[in-house]
Amino acid sequence: MKSKLLKITGSVLIGGLFLWLAFRNVEFAELWDKISDVTFYWLPLFLILLPLSHYLRAERWRLLLVDHGQKINRTTLFAGVMLGYVVNTFVPRLGEISRPVYVARKEGISSGNLIGTIVAERFFDLLTMFFLILVISFLLVSDFEILQTVFGLENWSWKQYIWIPIVFIIIGIGMILFYRFMIFLDRKQIIENPVLIKVINAAKSFGEGMISLRRIKQWPAFLLYTAGIWTGYIFMTYLPFYMMSMQDVYGLTFSDSIVITIVSSIGVSVPTPGAVGSYHLFIQQSLHLLYEVPLVEALTYATVTHAITIATVLLIGPLSLWWDKYYTLKNA
Secondary structure, three states: OHHHHHHHHHHHHHHHHHHHHHHOOOOHHHHHHHHHOOOOOOHHHHHHHHHHHHHHHHHHHHHHHHOOOOOOOHHHHHHHHHHHHHHHHHOOOOHHHHHHHHHHHHHOOOHHHHHHHHHHHHHHHHHHHHHHHHHHHHHHOOOHHHHHHHHOOOOOOHHHHHHHHHHHHHHHHHHHHHHHHHHHHHHHOOOOOHHHHHHHHHHHHHHHHHHHHHHOOOHHHHHHHHHHHHHHHHHHHHHHHHHOOHHHHOOOOHHHHHHHHHHHHHHHHOOOHHHOOHHHHHHHHHHHHHHOOOHHHHHHHHHHHHHHHHHHHHHHHHHHHHHHHHHHHHOO
């Protein structure tokens, strides 16, 4: 209990630090004036794209489970995904646990296995994100040093960049070795303690989930869903440019939204409640340093998009849980 409280307190403090860094050079009165001038004719399409992207994530997750021999209703998987985002809004990273636990309890299957599939899914998302970082580094951003400043990597040498693919390889090999070691212990029956046997079985189930990427049979569909997820994220970055005519005033294009999406993804990965602070700072600095958008307008963009995203998640999350329960009772 104390460790959880310390983690929550630490995440709140980190978020507070990022908020201070984002807001310290901005006058609140000026920020409020900019927010008051925001137009919202782009909002309906944004509100469609957000749940659609999360639905595609649920569909991609279903491929991991179907190819692993588990068939789960789409409504349950979508509700689990949305529950994860709702929980992450208040307690960072806890949503990655609540999502598979909800589905596991609903379907009466191993939660360890589903948690393992989340690890596999996040690992693949990291690979995708670093691939997109390479794309924007070589094709979309002319000054790589400015991009390093945005990511806080201005002091990195080429030797440190080499470690990035090495770390991914090590993680992948570690996942496979962990699973095989659990199978070895289970087959050899070296351990007789019933408690330890349960732990090994749970670890083996978790390992099966982690290596679920190896068992995907529908790779074209899996890659198509992944592309759909990221395309949705990019459009959700691009559409809000129109709220302050940033596409006209600063010449921001769809390709620029790809850069901002990757930067925001890194900001969201920082363990703060609902990405508060980290999202604001990363978006503000990327718009300011890369495209010379004034700090107050960049922060306006970050504040409005973050608020709308959180509000939408908190609305759709409970509705998806209600619909899943209704659908289950209706078809019981």
